[in-house]
Amino acid sequence: MTFGSLRLRLLLAGAASTLVALALAAYGLTVLFERHVERRLAAELVVHLNQITAQLEPSRETPGELTLAGQPADPRFEVPLSGLYWQIIHEQKGTALRSRSLWDSELALPPEPDVDDVIHQHRIAGPADTELYLLQRRVELPARMGGGTARIAVAWDAAETTKAVRRFAADLTPLLAIIGALLLAAAWVQVSVGLRPLSAVRSRLAAIRSGKNRRLGADFPDEVRPLAQEIDELIDARDAELQRARTRAGDLAHGLRTPLQVLQAEIERLAKDGHATVALNLSTVTRTMQRTVERELARVRLASPQRGSEASLAAAVEQVVRVVQRTPDGERMDWIVDVPPDLLAAIDHDDLSEALGNLIENAARHARHTVTVTGHRDGATVALTVTDDGPGIPQDDLAEALRRGGRLDERGSGAGLGLAIVTDIVESWSGSLSLANANPGLAATLTLKAPARA
DSSP states (O other): OOTTOHHHHHHHHHHHHHHHHHHHHHHHHHHHHHHHHHHHHHHHHHHHHHHHHHHEEEOSSSTTOEEESSOOSOGGGGSTTOSEEEEEEETTTTEEEEOGGGTTOOOOOOOOSOOOOOOEEEEEEEGGGEEEEEEEEEEEOOGGGTSSEEEEEEEEEHHHHHHHHHHHHHHHHHHHHHHHHHHHHHHHHHHHHHHHHHHHHHHHHHHHHHTSOSOOOSOSOTTTHHHHHHHHHHHHHHHHHHHHHHHHHHHHHHHHHHHHHHHHHHHHHHHHTTOHHHHHHHHHHHHHHHHHHHHHHHHHHTSSOOTTOOEEHHHHHHHHHHHHTTSHHHHTOEEEEEOOTTOEESSOHHHHHHHHHHHHHHHHHHOSSEEEEEEEEETTEEEEEEEEOSOOOOHHHHHHHHSTTOOGGGGTOSOHHHHHHHHHHHHHTTOEEEEEEOSSSEEEEEEEEOOTTO
């Protein structure tokens, strides 16, 4: 696939959107997990804070000081620099109680302006250049504890939260990669299914080109059906224009051939009256006009052949032979025709008659006594051979006779125009013309496709 491929563009767009969506999902899930961890941590710290507050009592050993009736249950408070700390500051006396985990450090607790028994959250600097997530409450001490106010705080190393988020992200990455691969596979399936109607359009256009179908039809999805309808309407318009062109070609043929025949008769009269030079010059010009008219008419008729047509070879041969037999050349010939009546070819009947007319007329003109026409089927093709017993064509000239535009008639053989027209006709129907010397004579073989349904 190249960048011009619609499939590639859709897949690239799908891959890009999938990556963006996964990146946003990863970021969002990580943030949600971090907030969840912080909420769980806050809930845990609140429990510790309440336990410490409940254990606070006046010291029996040092009057006026505060102490804890019992240490918090979490053993991390006893491990130096464990990341979990507590600290109490008596604001009037400036004394502080702290957990063993702080070791020889003391937390710089932020001031609280009000005694509202509300838990406040802060982020402060901790031991060993760490950042702590801190919960703090400012309480008023009862008279039995000496009165005044105290700030009670518990803190957690924020780096532990960061590590937990990173571990979550590391566990999440493979899952997102699997989801991304599945989404890309789903995108491939979606694009393939979505573009399948376009493949159907291409296949049906190929069938129209080969003659198997005449129209695309309307059994397409709603988004593709208008395109198919436009193409079918274009084919209809093209067929109508072709028919008009064929009609104009026929009218032109009838309009020009009669005046040319009259002119040829006048040329013959001039020759009989002794004006041989004038007659020869006019005859040369007339033949040039005839060749030009016939060649251009043939090109117009073949500009866009009607695909899907089929013709009976036996019927076309019978029609052409019957006409040629009435000509001076045809009357003196013995005709041998061996074409199966059920032999069909994928070609328009008029085009087949035009090609056969040129071949059979040439054969009758050059044959000595006999013209033979045979036909047979060979797999997906049919072959029709016209053989005469005349002098044939020099071996060196066979390739020139078949070359597109080759005109042996200009060198005096008289075969070039007819063969050029025949070549144009059969090639427009995906067929071919081949020549071979038959010793004696010349064998011209038309090879055409058999109808698709045959």
